[in-house]
Amino acid sequence: MLAALLLSWWLLPTHALLLNEIAILALFAVSLDLILGYAGIVSLGHAAFFGIGSYAAAIFAKLVMPDPWVGMAVAITSAALLGAACSVLILRGSDLTRLMVTLGVASILYELANKLDTLTGGADGLQGVVMGPLLTPLGALEFDIAGRTAYAYTLAVLVVCLLIARRLVHSPFGYSLQALRDNRLRAQSIGLSVNMRLVAVYTIAAAMAGAAGGLLAQTSGFSSLDVFDFHRSAEVMLVLVIGGTGYLYGGIFGAVVFKLMHDLISAWTPQYWNFWMGLFLVVLVLVGRDKFVRPWTWFGVAKP
Amino acid sequence: MSRVVLETRGLLKRFGGIVPTNDVSIRVHKGARHALIGPNGAGKTTLVNLLTGVLEPTSGSIWLDGQDITRLAPHLRVRRGIVRTFQINQSFSELTPLQSLALTVSAQLGLSGGFWKPLGSDARVAPACEKLLAQFHLDDVMNQKVALLAYGKRRLLEIATALACEPRVLLLDEPVAGVPEGERQEIFDIVGALPADVSVLLIEHDMDLVFNFAKSVTVLVNGAVFAEGDVQAIANDPRVKAVYLGEGETAGEAAHG
Numbered sequence: 364m365l366a367a368l369l370l371s372w373w374l375l376p377t378h379a380l381l382l383n384e385i386a387i388l389a390l391f392a393v394s395l396d397l398i399l400g401y402a403g404i405v406s407l408g409h410a411a412f413f414g415i416g417s418y419a420a421a422i423f424a425k426l427v428m429p430d431p432w433v434g435m436a437v438a439i440t441s442a443a444l445l446g447a448a449c450s451v452l453i454l455r456g457s458d459l460t461r462l463m464v465t466l467g468v469a470s471i472l473y474e475l476a477n478k479l480d481t482l483t484g485g486a487d488g489l490q491g492v493v494m495g496p497l498l499t500p501l502g503a504l505e506f507d508i509a510g511r512t513a514y515a516y517t518l519a520v521l522v523v524c525l526l527i528a529r530r531l532v533h534s535p536f537g538y539s540l541q542a543l544r545d546n547r548l549r550a551q552s553i554g555l556s557v558n559m560r561l562v563a564v565y566t567i568a569a570a571m572a573g574a575a576g577g578l579l580a581q582t583s584g585f586s587s588l589d590v591f592d593f594h595r596s597a598e599v600m601l602v603l604v605i606g607g608t609g610y611l612y613g614g615i616f617g618a619v620v621f622k623l624m625h626d627l628i629s630a631w632t633p634q635y636w637n638f639w640m641g642l643f644l645v646v647l648v649l650v651g652r653d654k655f656v657r658p659w660t661w662f663g664v665a666k667p
Numbered sequence: 668m669s670r671v672v673l674e675t676r677g678l679l680k681r682f683g684g685i686v687p688t689n690d691v692s693i694r695v696h697k698g699a700r701h702a703l704i705g706p707n708g709a710g711k712t713t714l715v716n717l718l719t720g721v722l723e724p725t726s727g728s729i730w731l732d733g734q735d736i737t738r739l740a741p742h743l744r745v746r747r748g749i750v751r752t753f754q755i756n757q758s759f760s761e762l763t764p765l766q767s768l769a770l771t772v773s774a775q776l777g778l779s780g781g782f783w784k785p786l787g788s789d790a791r792v793a794p795a796c797e798k799l800l801a802q803f804h805l806d807d808v809m810n811q812k813v814a815l816l817a818y819g820k821r822r823l824l825e826i827a828t829a830l831a832c833e834p835r836v837l838l839l840d841e842p843v844a845g846v847p848e849g850e851r852q853e854i855f856d857i858v859g860a861l862p863a864d865v866s867v868l869l870i871e872h873d874m875d876l877v878f879n880f881a882k883s884v885t886v887l888v889n890g891a892v893f894a895e896g897d898v899q900a901i902a903n904d905p906r907v908k909a910v911y912l913g914e915g916e917t918a919g920e921a922a923h924g
Contacts, residue, residue: 535773536782542759542770549757552719553771553832554745555779609761 379510385622386517387578390524392602392614394571399600400608401532402564403544405458407596408465409572411449411472414591416442416573418476418483421492421586429495431516435577442573443566450565454558466593473591488587492580506582513582520578524571528611531567540564541609601644607652670697672866673718673749673836678727680713687713688724689890695836699866700859702881702898704874706910710890711870712754715838719751720744731836748835752828752842754870756821760814764805764824767813768796771831795831802857803827822846826854836866843876855880878902886910 391413398404416438423437452464476483483489496503497516504512531537543550543557550557580586589595598621606617624643629636647655654660673695680688687710695701703711716722718729720741728737731747739747759767769787772795773779787793800806803823808816813824826842839858843851855876858867871877877884877898884901886894894907901907 530785531782533785534782535770535779535786538762538766538770538786539774539779541761542767545759545761546757548721549753549759549828551721551741552745552751552753552757553828554742554774556740556742559780 377509379514381622381626383510383514383517383582385618386514386521387575387582388599388602388622389615389618390517390521390578391572391575391599392606392618393521393525393528393611394568394575394614395599396603396608396611396614397528397531397568397571398564399603400610400613401537401544402540402561404453404561404565405461406453406465407462407593407600408467408469409568409599410591410593410595411465411469412442412446412569412572413576413579413595413599414469414472414476415445416576417580417586417590418489418576419573420577421489421580422482424492424494424581425489429493431494431497431581434494434581435520435574438573438577438580439570440573442576443570445573446566446569447562449569450562453565454561466596469591469593469596473588476588476591483586486588488585488589489580490585492584492586494581494584506584510582517578517582520574524574525611525615528571532611536560536563604644605647605652669699671695672697672699672732673868674730675714675718676728676730678714678717678729679725680710680717680722681725687890688717690727691887691890691892693885693892693895695866695868697866698863700869700880700882701867702869702871702877702884703887704871704877704884705887705893708889709887711887712840713890714887715751715840715868715870718838719749745832748833749838750829750832750834750836751838752825752840754840754844756818756825758813758821758824758828761812763810763812764800764816764820764827765796765809767824767828768799768831769793771828772796775831775833799827799831819846819850823850823854826858830857830861834865836868837861839867839869839871841870841872843871843873851876 391409394412395406395409398406419441420434420438423434428434449468452468453461456464477485480486494506496505497512504515506512532540539550539555539560542553543555543560547557576590579590602617602621603613604617605620606613606615624640625636628639632639671694674693676692678688678691679686689710691714703714705711713722717724720739724737728735730736731744731749736744736747759770762770766786769792770779772792773781773786773789776789776791778789787796800809803826805820805823805827808820813821816824822843822845826839829837837858842858843854846854859880861867869877869881881898883897884895885892886901886907888910893910894901894904896904
């Protein structure tokens with residue numbers, strides 16, 4: 364997996380911008396998988412954390428200092444703080460309540476970003492975010508127009524987050540998330556504090572979504588209301604529908620498939636790409652992912 | 668008389684017009700093998716839910732080792748040693764028995780919040796899991812998802828999970844319901860072999876098991892304590908026979924009802 368990602372760096376130097384987008388979406392999807400696939404928290408407002416990370420990174424670079432690493436830390440911290448604050452909202456209630464509450468939080472932030480236009484640029488977006496050189500062990504790298512530095516930077520952040528997430532889900536904490544997803548009552552009765560864990564995982568997932576948002580602002584030099592938009596929360600959910608939840612790499616597969624399809628179909632038929640995307644999703648969900656990726660089983664006679 | 672470990676004082680729970688637990692005061696002594704019996708709807712499971720904190724009492728109090736735990740959160744009661752099994756299996760359906768037990772043992776060791784080292788990396792976890800898996804004949808299915816296990820196996824896992832919590836007071840809510848005849852005695856043998864200072868409160872319908880296992884009995888009827896005493900006294904109490912055990916021909920029916 365990681366090897367494939369690193370290979371992509373050499374294989375497709377001319378598509379660095381697309382690859383960068385894929386890697387950002389993948390990181391965003393991995394962060395949603397932590398709460399959806401492991402802890403069973405459904406969210407239609409995960410863009411709230413993506414967006415706050417994006418604006419935090421953009422504003423910080425513009426007003427304070429242009430260093431990307433420090434900016435990333437700021438993006439992650441702001442998203443984590445927002446996640447911790449919002450986590451009290453998802454402790455209670457059923458899936459439907461959570462869908463509405465998370466959706467509501469993202470809408471509130473969208474309007475806030477719209478109204479606070481002295482800080483965020485309002486509906487015009489925050490333009491002209493210029494990043495300083497990326498300090499690496501290999502020396503300082505300037506962000507270039509082809510996006511190679513940007514992609515390397517995004518990939519590094521993605522890999523680090525993925526490694527952290529992998530350790531996390533294999534730890535007792537990770538298993539306890541699955542336990543409380545499967546059976547809250549039982550989780551309590553073996554002495555696990557359900558609420559503390561939900562707060563912790565929601566905060567961590569928010570931080571990672573913030574990292575993804577921060578990457579977008581830093582590598583595109585731009586942040587707009589679009590980062591809080593509903594379609595972003597829905598899109599990342601679709602990515603997990605395509606890639607699958609609860610094994611961490613689903614977000615990456617999903618992001619690759621989603622972005623490549625988007626790119627290819629919209630190049631072929633710019634007006635109707637939504638139609639084909641929708642058709643693909645319907646077929647995928649009806650057939651089932653397991654069967655869909657094994658074409659040789661499609662026309663066999665079902666064994667009794 | 669040995670020390671009282673778990674005690675309720677005037678415990679009352681009201682759901683609207685229904686009072687499933689009505690002024691219940693019981694005492695469980697250290698090392699007790701205490702049975703809680705009563706006809707269906709007598710409020711036995713409600714009492715267990717109150718003791719473990721799943722429900723909050725309307726009034727009255729619960730004491731563990733002389734400390735008031737009436738408002739203590741459920742997971743904190745487990746950490747203090749009050750552990751239960753459920754009448755209806757409550758398992759982690761997407762985990763395997765091994766993972767479930769490893770998580771439970773880790774929680775006991777205070778490791779369940781660890782998010783860096785893999786589950787089971789602590790040297791104390793594996794031997795404890797191995798012992799429980801062998802004891803409950805779960806070794807052959809330890810890597811299958813719990814959702815795919817047969818009912819009897821899930822029942823065994825339910826009890827194994829409770830024992831993995833290292834209870835000081837163990838509340839068994841109909842532990843052998845649905846377990847094949849042959850394995851019932853085995854479960855009781857394992858429970859009976861618990862250290863002498865572990866107190867066991869058993870809720871059970873099968874009178875043979877109750878009279879074999881328990882030393883003392885509390886009879887609940889309509890949410891209230893109807894009779895209390897040692898096994899012999901209860902078995903011979905004509906009032907208990909009348910309301911619960913039934914008399915003559917209805918005896919078998921009532922015991923299974």
